[in-house]
Amino acid sequence: MSQQIKQPKPRTSLHGLLLVDKPSGMTSHDVVSRVRRLAGTKEVGHSGTLDPLASGLMVVLLGEATKLSSIVTEGDKAYEVQVQLGIETDTLDITGAVEKTTPVTVKKDEVVAKALALLGEMQLPIPLFSAKKIDGKKLYEYAREGEEVEIPSKSMTFWDVTYIENVEAEKENRYSFHLYCSKGSFIRSWVKLLGEQLGCGATMSGLRRTKSHDFTVNQSLGLEGLMAEKDAGTLDLSSTIVPLNEAVGGVRNIKVHGHDEVLLNNGQISHDLRSKLIVLFNPERDQWVFASSRDNKQVLAIIGLEPQVGFKIKRGFRY
Incomplete structure (x- = not known):
């Protein structure tokens, strides 16, 4: 009885970056899974995780572009962040368990002034609920198991902080800002520090990535639209991906x-x-x-x- 030889699966013909606008509530892994179905290949990666709460630009790598991951992730990033004053949570964002509430007496002018001055390189604690590994184990795994672990700090740099007015949100002590940061910086840590400086505590209530490396969210495509084109048989990813020679400016x-x-x-x-x-x-x-x-x-x-x-x-x- 002859043994059937398995033929290798054909490789993808798509090689480049797909700029995706990730919706809030979806994990980065979910986005990669969707793109794998869209592209018909497992050769898919990304250049930086976004928390489920966050929306915005995800740079997805297709085919040979996955080899550029370590290069593309070196780029700076920019975010629009919403800060909820008077609440502190275990995750440092609004999805976590509330650990402390404080009456907010600070005025808008002081909130904005403190935020705009929160610039430069600083050593900040890494959020406990993060994927940073300590002794081969992710910090959020220590947290979920109730195991004690020393929270490490790291150098984070923030610049070009600007205020975004939102009168209705500010009535509920929610303030929005746009800022740039270095690779590996945690916006939640910046929010926590702002809350400490204001004396009322704060947690991150919204986050949207607007820039990653050389690309902006305005260049990105929504997943729902891509899936609709796939269902309609009109999807042409080859015309939308950024080629390798344009992937690194x-x-x-x-x-x-x-x-x-x-x-x-x-x-x-x-x-x-x-x-x-x-x-x-x-x-x-x-x-x-x-x-x-x-x-x-x-x-x-x-x-x-x-x-x-x-x-x-x-x-x-x-x-």
């Missing part, structure tokens, strides 16, 4: 062809390509460069310069 792109391209596809840098890189690469401003096919414009590799080693392929792409 400010990175130089060198065109290769012929023998240089063949060697690059085999994980090697030819002598001629090294000579071109020496001329093109500026160690003071370039962390890496893209090498793309001159014929079909596909990105073939990311090349970096390592001290005492020279030029080295950091990532190779196969289509």
Whole structure:
């Protein structure tokens, strides 16, 4: 009896970034699962988790773009945050259990002034209900199991805080702001600090990511609309994804062809390509460069310069 040989599943032809506007109430994993169905592939990742409460921009990676995850996540982010004064919760957001309530006597002018001044680099505690790992275990797992754990702090940087007026919400002591932050910063920690400085405590009651890396939420697409196009048979993701050579702004792109391209596809840098890189690469401003096919414009590799080693392929792409 002959043994049937399993054929490998065909790889996706979609390689790039899909900018999705995540609705509140959905997990980042839910978004990835939906996109997998939309794209018909398991080759899907993302460049930064959003809490279920949060809405806004999620940069979803398709196909070979998943190899860019560590690069894309390095970018700064921006958020619109709503702050509820007078309430403190265990999760530092409105979904958590209320631990303390305080009468709010502080005036609007002081709230806005304190928020606009809450800038710069600071060491803040990481929220207990977060995915940060301590000794191989996520902080929220310690919290749910009631296990004691020392809350670590980390450096977070915030800038360009602006006030967003919302008269009706402010009647209930909810204030909105837009701000920028460095990679890995927790907006909930910023909200907690603001509440402490105002003396009445605060929790995050809303959050929307407006920018991630080089992309804004205005460039993103709603999941419901994408699913409707899928059901109608009119979905064309290839026309909506950001190609690899546009996925990372400010990175130089060198065109290769012929023998240089063949060697690059085999994980090697030819002598001629090294000579071109020496001329093109500026160690003071370039962390890496893209090498793309001159014929079909596909990105073939990311090349970096390592001290005492020279030029080295950091990532190779196969289509």
